[in-house]
Amino acid sequence: MKRITTLYAALAVLALVPWFLGNRYVFHIATMITIMTPMAFSMGLMLKLGQLSIAQPAFMGIGAYAAALLSMQLGLPTPAALLCGGLIGGLMALATGPVFLRIKGVYFVLLTYAFGEVIFLIFQEWTSLTGGMSGLYGIPKLSLFGFRLAQTYHYYVLGLVFTVLCFLVLRGIEKSNIGAIIEALNEDEMLSRSIGSNAIAWRVAAYTLSGFIAGISGGIYAFYIGFLSPDPFGFRGSVDLIVINTIGGTGSILGPLLGAIVVVPLPELLREARQYQLLIYGVCLMASIIFIKQGLVSLGRRRGGKA
Amino acid sequence: MTRVLDVQGLTKRFGGLTAVSDISFSVEKGEIFGIIGPNGAGKTTLFNVIAGHYKPTAGRVAFAGIDITAHSSDEIGRRGIARTFQAVHLFKQETVRENLRRAEVIARLNHPFALFSKSKPNGEVELEDVARFVGLGALLDVVAGGLAYGHQKILGIGMAMMVSPKLILMDEPAAGLNPSEKREASTLVRRLRDERGISILIVEHDMPLVMNICDRILVVNQGKRICLGTPDVIKADEKVIDAYLGENYEFA
Numbered sequence: 079m080k081r082i083t084t085l086y087a088a089l090a091v092l093a094l095v096p097w098f099l100g101n102r103y104v105f106h107i108a109t110m111i112t113i114m115t116p117m118a119f120s121m122g123l124m125l126k127l128g129q130l131s132i133a134q135p136a137f138m139g140i141g142a143y144a145a146a147l148l149s150m151q152l153g154l155p156t157p158a159a160l161l162c163g164g165l166i167g168g169l170m171a172l173a174t175g176p177v178f179l180r181i182k183g184v185y186f187v188l189l190t191y192a193f194g195e196v197i198f199l200i201f202q203e204w205t206s207l208t209g210g211m212s213g214l215y216g217i218p219k220l221s222l223f224g225f226r227l228a229q230t231y232h233y234y235v236l237g238l239v240f241t242v243l244c245f246l247v248l249r250g251i252e253k254s255n256i257g258a259i260i261e262a263l264n265e266d267e268m269l270s271r272s273i274g275s276n277a278i279a280w281r282v283a284a285y286t287l288s289g290f291i292a293g294i295s296g297g298i299y300a301f302y303i304g305f306l307s308p309d310p311f312g313f314r315g316s317v318d319l320i321v322i323n324t325i326g327g328t329g330s331i332l333g334p335l336l337g338a339i340v341v342v343p344l345p346e347l348l349r350e351a352r353q354y355q356l357l358i359y360g361v362c363l364m365a366s367i368i369f370i371k372q373g374l375v376s377l378g379r380r381r382g383g384k385a
Numbered sequence: 386m387t388r389v390l391d392v393q394g395l396t397k398r399f400g401g402l403t404a405v406s407d408i409s410f411s412v413e414k415g416e417i418f419g420i421i422g423p424n425g426a427g428k429t430t431l432f433n434v435i436a437g438h439y440k441p442t443a444g445r446v447a448f449a450g451i452d453i454t455a456h457s458s459d460e461i462g463r464r465g466i467a468r469t470f471q472a473v474h475l476f477k478q479e480t481v482r483e484n485l486r487r488a489e490v491i492a493r494l495n496h497p498f499a500l501f502s503k504s505k506p507n508g509e510v511e512l513e514d515v516a517r518f519v520g521l522g523a524l525l526d527v528v529a530g531g532l533a534y535g536h537q538k539i540l541g542i543g544m545a546m547m548v549s550p551k552l553i554l555m556d557e558p559a560a561g562l563n564p565s566e567k568r569e570a571s572t573l574v575r576r577l578r579d580e581r582g583i584s585i586l587i588v589e590h591d592m593p594l595v596m597n598i599c600d601r602i603l604v605v606n607q608g609k610r611i612c613l614g615t616p617d618v619i620k621a622d623e624k625v626i627d628a629y630l631g632e633n634y635e636f637a
Contacts, residue, residue, distance in 0.1 A: 255490045256500070262476060262487055269474040272436070273488050273548050274462035274495040283497040 085332070092339070093238060096231070105230040109302060111342045112237025116244045116295045117315075118322040118334035120288040123248065125328045127281055128264040129179070132316045133190035134292050136197035139311030141167040141293025142300040143201060143208055146217045156220045160297040167293020168286045175282035194313065201308035213307040220301040233302040240298060241335075244291055248331050260284060325366045327373020336374040387414045388450075389552050389584045390435070390466075395444035397427075397434050404430040406608040407444070412552070412586055417578055419599035420588045427608040429471075432556055432588045436468050437461040449551065463495055467545035468554040473537045477530030481521055481540055484529050485512045488547035512547070518580075519543040519573060535566030542573060552584045553577065559591040567591065571598050596620070 096108045117138055124131040145163030148154040154162065178189055201208050208214055220227040220236070227233060251257055262270045263277055271277055300306055318341070326337020344362065348355045370376060390412040397405040405427045412418040422428045434441045437458035445454045448464055456464075476484050489512065494500060516522045519539050524532065529540060538558060545553050558574065559567045571594055577583045589595045595602060596616045604611045604625050612622045619625055 255494055258487055259491055259494060262491060265476055266474055268458075269470070269476075269544075270491055271457070271459040272462050272468045272470075272474075273491045273544065274459055275491045276459055276463075276496040279496045279498075 089335075096234060102230055105234050107343050107346055109230060109234040109237050111338055112234060112241045113295050113299050113302070114318070114322065114342050115241045115335055115338040116291050118319055118326070118338045119244050119248055119331065120291040120295075121316075121319040122323050122328060122331065122334040123284055123288045123291075125323060126252075126260055126264065127284055129182070129281070130187050130320070131190045131285075131288070132187055132313065133174075133178075133194045133197075134288065134319055135311045135313075135315030136194040137167040137171060137289045137292035138296035138299070138315070139197060139201055139308065140170055141296030142306055142311070143214070143296075144293070145297035146214055146300040146306055147207065149218055150216065156218060156301060157222055160220065160294065160301065163297035163300075164290045164294035167296065168290030171289025172282065172286040175285040176278060179278060179281040179285060191313070191316075194311075194316065198308055198312050201311065208306070208308070211307065213305055215305055217300055217304045217306065219304070220298075227301070230302075233298065237298055237302075240294060245331065245335065252331055321363055323373075325363065325373060327370075327375035329372060330375050333373050333375045340374065388412070389414050389416075389448065390586065391447040391450075392435065393445050393447075395431065395434060395446065396442045397430050397439055398442045403608050405434065405441075405605075408603075408605065408608075408610050409444075410603050410610075410613055412584055414584055415578060415582060416600045417574060417585045417587065417598055419595040419602040420586070420605065421590070421592065421595050421602060422605040422611075425607075426605045428588045428605060429556070430608075431605065432554065435586070436466075436554055459495070462492075462548065465549070465551040466554060467548050467550035467552075469538070469541040469545055469556060469558060471557040471560050473534070473541060475529045475537060475540060475544075478528065480526050480528055481516065481532070481543075482512065482525040484540060485515060485543055485547050488544035492548035515543050515546045518546070518576070520569070533566075535562050535569065538562065538566075538570065539573065542577070546577075546581070546583075550583060552586065555585060555587045555589075557589055557591075558587060559589060559594050567594055570594075574598055 093108075096105045117134060120137070121131060121134045124134070141163035143163075144166045145156075145159045148162050149156050149159035174193065178186065178193070181189055202210055204210070205212075220233075227236065251260075259270075259275065259280060263275060263280060267277055296311075299310070322337035322341045323334050324337070325341055326335065327333030344359060345355060348358050351358065366373075388411045392411065393409050395405055395408045396403065408431060410418070420428050420431065430439065433439050435446055437453075437456050437460065440455040445452060447453060448461075448466060451464070453461055453464060453466075462468075476487060479487070513522065513525070516525055519542055521536060521540060521543060524536065529537065532540065538561070542553070542555075542558070555574070558570050562570060574585055574587070575598055578585055587595065587599065596619070599616065601613065601615055602619050603613045604619060604622075612619055612625050614622075
């Protein structure tokens with residue numbers, strides 16, 4: 079069997095593990111993995127363009143608050159609110175992209191950082207709408223085709239479906255001409271543009287998709303947790319996404335997937351050693367950067383040829 | 386004859402320095418036009434203004450009668466003006482075939498919206514045709530970074546051809562080539578015009594090559610136009626000999 083097939087089979091089995099363990103806490107961690115994996119994809123997509131966007135958690139927050147508020151305040155059916163959350167996330171990226179994406183390198187990082195902070199402040203200070211730091215309560219559970227998603231494992235399945243969908247779409251893009259165009263833009267923008275590539279339009283398109291994915295992730299998170307505060311959408315969220323992409327590897331879409339599976343449960347596993355949690359986390363990150371520079375995906379490649 | 390490229394009064398200043406000063410010329414359809422000048426004469430700046438990398442301080446550039454002054458480099462590429470680079474620009478990790486394929490794909494899908502249009506791929510046939518035309522037919526599956534330097538430069542011309550241009554701007558096509566590679570490059574440039582009807586603008590350092598293949602030549606020095614005419618006119622021009630070539634320069 080090819081190595082890549084083995085990996086997919088292993089991932090499929092891994093996805094079923096929560097049912098074997100039958101533990102609600104395990105389901106919770108698994109659900110968080112399926113929410114953070116698309117987030118990591120959304121950052122990974124930007125990294126493919128050679129741009130490190132610190133704004134991804136902000137898009138997630140926009141999707142989360144939009145989905146929650148649209149269903150609570152306007153009485154929108156929850157699936158429609160979820161979709162709108164994604165669309166609003168995408169629209170925010172579409173609106174800011176043409177300005178942001180002309181900026182490169184560290185300036186882009188700072189710009190998206192500032193944007194993220196502005197969005198965070200809005201969540202925090204617009205208390206009449208978002209509840210501010212005391213949070214937004216009473217978010218309804220998601221209802222799909224008359225079926226109310228009340229259990230943790232319902233959201234796990236939903237997250238899993240969304241993750242697989244994102245994976246297939248992004249994998250398809252990566253393997254298609256669009257993948258080649260984006261790679262070419264990142265590798266040699268001057269050459270690409272001389273042939274006629276509309277660099278900014280392609281970047282904005284990818285940014286919009288990343289904003290949409292982050293927005294949907296946020297919506298799923300909001301309906302799953304049932305409570306929102308600004309905290310998960312701040313700078314720390316970006317650091318986690320960078321860590322996931324770095325540990326997993328940025329070369330392929332499999333990287334952020336593997337990274338999320340390893341990194342998201344880490345704080346939970348380290349919970350016993352609470353005082354040392356951040357320390358161990360940091361040591362793990364350093365070790366992975368030093369010893370597996372290309373990320374987890376490269377391990378399979380090194381031994382088995384091309385992954 | 387129709388004018389493919391028309392440059393009028395082009396001026397480019399960087400702060401106090403005038404790199405290009407009031408330059409006018411035009412390239413006719415089916416012409417190989419050369420721009421020469423000593424180092425620092427403003428050739429490259431002139432090239433970069435035409436190719437859309439710099440906005441001119443004054444003047445105008447028109448392509449096939451349409452004003453393209455200060456258009457960005459990708460807009461100019463989409464209009465049908467391809468270019469090659471002085472230093473080689475290729476996707477070096479990829480094969481010759483993939484480089485040519487990418488050029489075609491990038492040109493066809495130049496904007497995300499192009500995904501929804503019904504433009505169909507030109508396919509393998511044209512790709513192999515171009516590869517044979519430039520003489521890389523046998524090297525299609527070689528990784529571009531592993532090609533000889535001369536072949537890398539020629540691949541750059543092949544990639545420019547994949548976008549079906551009406552005009553190709555060449556930035557020092559002979560730079561870094563050995564004498565036999567230079568001869569091959571010269572032949573290729575001529576065949577591009579003769580067999581494909583592509584007009585060509587060359588900015589070049591190599592005097593014999595320019596004299597050999599160009600129909601008309603523009604000589605610039607210190608950003609100004611010194612002389613414009615056929616190679617014979619250039620060879621005989623006093624100002625060119627004084628300012629640029631030196632009294633003892635021998636023409637090849």
